[in-house]
Amino acid sequence: MTAKSTDFAGALCGRRYEKEMETHFRDCLLFYLDGRIRFERYCYGEAACLVFSVWAHGFDAQGKILWDKEPEFESQRSALPRVLTDVQEEGTALQFDGLHKRYVMTEEFASDKPNGYGKWKVFWLQRRKKG
Structure with a gap:
């Protein structure tokens, strides 16, 4: 899939x-204007927090996500989506593997300062x- x-x-x-x-x-994928992708995994419950996150620099020609660095632990590596296999509902639903x-x-955001996307960079x- 291209x-x-x-x-x-x-x-x-x-x-x-x-x-x-x-x-x-709670597994999330964040897509940014510059083509970067961020995977985030959060735990649920009273102690809900970020478990781990990984950056990618886009897709290859076959739809494979190009992760910048593989996580250290197998449980984290197996959680990552690998290949985009279907785009549904006009791009609002994505199927992987x-x-x-x-x-x-779930959300469109105007900036993401904690991840390096402040107002000036977004501008x-x-x-x-x-252009």
Whole structure:
């Protein structure tokens, strides 16, 4: 499947997609205007927190996510989506690795300062996208 990660970032700064029907963890994919992808896994419950996150620099020609660095632990490596196999509902639902559970868009955000996407960076990314 040929896709660009920027196709899923929206017009502002980026979009968050959350894995549906997940019970133990909250898995999210964040797509940014510059083509970067961030995977985040959170635990549920009273002590809900970020478990781990990984950055990618886009997709290859076959739809494989190009992770910058593989996680150290096998449980984390096996949690990562690997290949985009289907785009549904006009890009608001993404299916990876042929699995039944999809990542569904939950939010479009204008900035993400904790991850390096402050207002000025977003301004320049939007300007570059238009030009």
